[in-house]
Amino acid sequence: xxxxxxxxxxxxxxxxxxxxxxxxxxxxxxxxxxxxxxxxxxxxxxxxxxxxxxxxxxxxxxxxxxxxxxxxxxxxxxxxxxxxxxxxxxxxxxxxxxxxxxxxxxxxxxxxxxxxxxxxxxxxxxxxxxxxxxxxxxxxxxxxxxxxxxxxxxxxxxxxxxxxxxxxxxxxxxxxxxxxxxxxxxxxxxxxxxxxxxxxxxxxxxxxxxxxxxxxxxxxxxxxxxxxxxxxxxxxxxxxxxxxxxxxxxxxxxxxxxxxxxxxxxxxxxxxxxxxxxxxxxxxxxxxxxxxxxxxxxxxxxxxxxxxxxxxxxxxxxxxxxxxxxxxxxxxxxxxxxxxxxxxxxxxxxxxxxxxxxxxxxxxxxxxxxxxxxxxxxxxxxxxxxxxxxxxxxxxxxxxxxxxxxxxxxxxxxxxxxxxxxxxxxxxxxxxxxxxxxxxxxxxxxxxxxxxxx
Amino acid sequence: xxxxxxxxxxxxxxxxxxxxxxxxxxxxxxxxxxxxxxxxxxxxxxxxxxxxxxxxxxxxxxxxxxxxxxxxxxxxxxxxxxxxxxxxxxxxxxxxxxxxxxxxxxxxxxxxxxxxxxxxxxxxxxxxxxxxxxx
Numbered sequence: 001x002x003x004x005x006x007x008x009x010x011x012x013x014x015x016x017x018x019x020x021x022x023x024x025x026x027x028x029x030x031x032x033x034x035x036x037x038x039x040x041x042x043x044x045x046x047x048x049x050x051x052x053x054x055x056x057x058x059x060x061x062x063x064x065x066x067x068x069x070x071x072x073x074x075x076x077x078x079x080x081x082x083x084x085x086x087x088x089x090x091x092x093x094x095x096x097x098x099x100x101x102x103x104x105x106x107x108x109x110x111x112x113x114x115x116x117x118x119x120x121x122x123x124x125x126x127x128x129x130x131x132x133x134x135x136x137x138x139x140x141x142x143x144x145x146x147x148x149x150x151x152x153x154x155x156x157x158x159x160x161x162x163x164x165x166x167x168x169x170x171x172x173x174x175x176x177x178x179x180x181x182x183x184x185x186x187x188x189x190x191x192x193x194x195x196x197x198x199x200x201x202x203x204x205x206x207x208x209x210x211x212x213x214x215x216x217x218x219x220x221x222x223x224x225x226x227x228x229x230x231x232x233x234x235x236x237x238x239x240x241x242x243x244x245x246x247x248x249x250x251x252x253x254x255x256x257x258x259x260x261x262x263x264x265x266x267x268x269x270x271x272x273x274x275x276x277x278x279x280x281x282x283x284x285x286x287x288x289x290x291x292x293x294x295x296x297x298x299x300x301x302x303x304x305x306x307x308x309x310x311x312x313x314x315x316x317x318x319x320x321x322x323x324x325x326x327x328x329x330x331x332x333x334x335x336x337x338x339x340x341x342x343x344x345x346x347x348x349x350x351x352x353x354x355x356x357x358x359x360x361x362x363x364x365x366x367x368x369x370x371x372x373x374x375x376x377x378x379x380x381x382x383x384x385x386x387x388x389x390x391x392x393x394x395x396x397x398x399x400x401x402x403x404x405x406x407x408x409x410x411x412x413x414x415x416x417x418x419x420x421x422x423x424x425x426x427x428x429x430x431x432x433x434x435x436x437x438x439x440x441x442x443x444x445x446x447x448x449x450x451x452x453x454x
Numbered sequence: 455x456x457x458x459x460x461x462x463x464x465x466x467x468x469x470x471x472x473x474x475x476x477x478x479x480x481x482x483x484x485x486x487x488x489x490x491x492x493x494x495x496x497x498x499x500x501x502x503x504x505x506x507x508x509x510x511x512x513x514x515x516x517x518x519x520x521x522x523x524x525x526x527x528x529x530x531x532x533x534x535x536x537x538x539x540x541x542x543x544x545x546x547x548x549x550x551x552x553x554x555x556x557x558x559x560x561x562x563x564x565x566x567x568x569x570x571x572x573x574x575x576x577x578x579x580x581x582x583x584x585x586x587x588x589x
Contacts, residue, residue, distance in 0.1 A: 084569040402562035428577035
C-alpha cells in the first residue's frame with residue numbers, strides 16, 4: 001500500500017470532510033425535555049450523530065443551565081427573543097449542540113397537549129426532571145407510550161423512581177459522593193514518617209461534571225440499543241431509568257470486588273498509584289507563566305511521570321541522579337509499598353524544584369521515560385493535536401457568531417459526528433416546529449405565545 | 455388536583471405575583487413564605503415536590519423567601535435579598551468579571567453583549583446575520 005497508516009487515518013478522519021459524509025441517525029427524532037448536563041448531554045450525543053433533537057424548555061428563561069455557569073453572568077446573547085438583554089452562560093455549551101429549540105410550559109394543559117403531539121411523531125425522548133414528575137403531569141412514559149407504543153423513553157436522574165433514595169435529587173457532585181468516588185479520590189489519611197511533607201487526609205472532587213457527561217453518554221448508549229431492539233426485534237419502545245448515583249459507583253473499579261472478597265475498604269492515594277510505582281504526578285518548582293494574572297498559570301506546574309518497570313525505574317533514577325534509590329528499591333514490590341513510595345516521589349520533586357513542567361517533560365522524553373505535563377484549559381484550547389483533529393474547534397454559529405467549543409469526542413470514517421451550531425436561544429424554533437409537526441397556524445402560535453403556553 | 459394547587463409556583467392571590475419556590479429549598483417544606491410582591495405571608499406544606507396543603511394566609515414572621523419572583527407578564531422581577539433568597543453569585547475576585555463583547559479574541563463577530571429588541575431578527579442578532587460590527 002502506497003499510503004502510510006498515518007496518511008490513511010488523516011484522510012478518512014479529516015474534520016474538513018465531515019460535512020460531506022452521511023449522518024447515521026438522520027431520520028430519527030427525539031425530544032429533549034432536559035436541564036443541566038446529565039439529560040441534555042444524552043440528547044446532544046444523538047444530535048451530533050444526525051438525529052433531529054428538539055429541546056423543550058420553559059418559555060422565556062429556559063432551563064436552569066443557561067443561568068448556572070458562570071453564576072448569574074450570562075455571556076451569549078440573546079437568551080430569548082423576549083429577553084434580548086439577558087444571555088446564556090457558557091456552561092450550556094457542551095451539551096446542546098445541533099438541537100432545535102422549542103419553548104413549552106409543561107405545567108399547562110395546552111403545553112402538555114403539544115408534548116403529546118410531538119411524542120406521537122418522535123422515536124423517543126430524554127427527560128431528567130425528578131423521577132415521576134412527568135408522570136404526574138400526564139406526559140411520562142406510561143401516558144406517552146399509550147399514544148406512541150414505539151417511543152423510547154430515557155429518564156436520567158439522581159436515584160431512580162423506586163428504592164430508598166427515590167425521593168432524593170442529585171447533582172454531579174452528589175452522585176460522586178453517594179457513588180463512593182470521593183472516598184477513593186484525594187489524599188490518604190496519613191503517610192507515616194512524612195507528616196507535613198505531603199497533603200493528607202482530604203478527599204477531592206472532580207471540578208468537571210464527569211458523572212453528568214458520563215451518564216449522558218450511557219443514556220445515549222441505551223437509546224441506541226433500544227433503537228436496534230425496536231427496529232429489528234420487538235417493534236415497541238422501551239423505558240429506561242439511569243440513576244446517576246449508580247453510574248458513579250460503576251467507576252469504583254476494583255474497590256467493590258475487593259470489599260466483596262476480603263472486606264477491605266479502599267483508601268485514597270493522592271496523585272500516586274496504589275498498584276504501580278513510579279506512576280504519579282510530581283510538582284515542578286517553577287511556573288511556566290510567572291506573573292500571569294491567572295492563578296492556574298502562575299502556579300508551579302505539575303507533570304505525570306510513569307516508570308514502573310524495573311528497567312524504566314532504574315533509568316529514571318539514574319537520570320535524576322538518584323542511583324541510590326534505584327539500588328534501594330530494585331523490584332516493583334519494594335517501591336510500590338506504601339511506606340517506600342513517599343521517599344521516591346520526594347526525591348523526584350526535589351530534583352524538579354528548579355524546573356518548569358515543560359522542562360521536566362522534555363527531560364523525561366529525552367531519557368526515554370513516559371511523561372506528560374499537566375495542561376491547563378488554555379493549553380488544551382491551543383494544542384495542535386486537539387485543533388488538528390477537531391476535538392476543540394471554532395464554530396461559525398448562525399446565532400452567536402464565532403464561538404469556540406469542544407468538538408465531538410470520537411471520529412468515524414463513514415458516518416462522523418459533527419457540530420452544525422452551538423445552541424440557540426430559548427424557543428428559537430417555535431414557529432418552525434409547531435407549524436411543521438403540529439400543523440399550527442401563525443395565529444394559533446401567536447395565541448399560545450400570548451397565553452404563555454410557549 | 456390541578457397544577458395550580460400542587461406546584462412549586464406560588465401565585466399570590468392578593469397581588470398575583472408568581473413566587474418561585476426553588477426545588478432545592480422547598481421540595482420538602484412545611485412553613486411560611488413571604489410573597490415578594492406584597493409581603494403577604496402564606497403557610498404551605500410541600501411533600502416530595504407536591505403541595506399538600508396551603509397556601510393559607512398566616513402571620514409573620516416568615517420562614518423562607520422564594521427563590522425568585524416576577525409578575526405574570528414577566529415585566530418586573532424581584533432580586534433584592536429582602537424579597538427573594540439570594541442566588542449564588544459570581545465571584546469576580548477569582549472568576550474575573552465578564553466584559554460584554556461583540557468581537558472575540560480573534561477579532562471576529564460574536565454576540566457576547568446585551569442586545570435590544572430592535573437588534574434582533576426573530577431570535578437572531580441582526581449584526582451577526584448581516585456580518586457587520588455591532589453598533
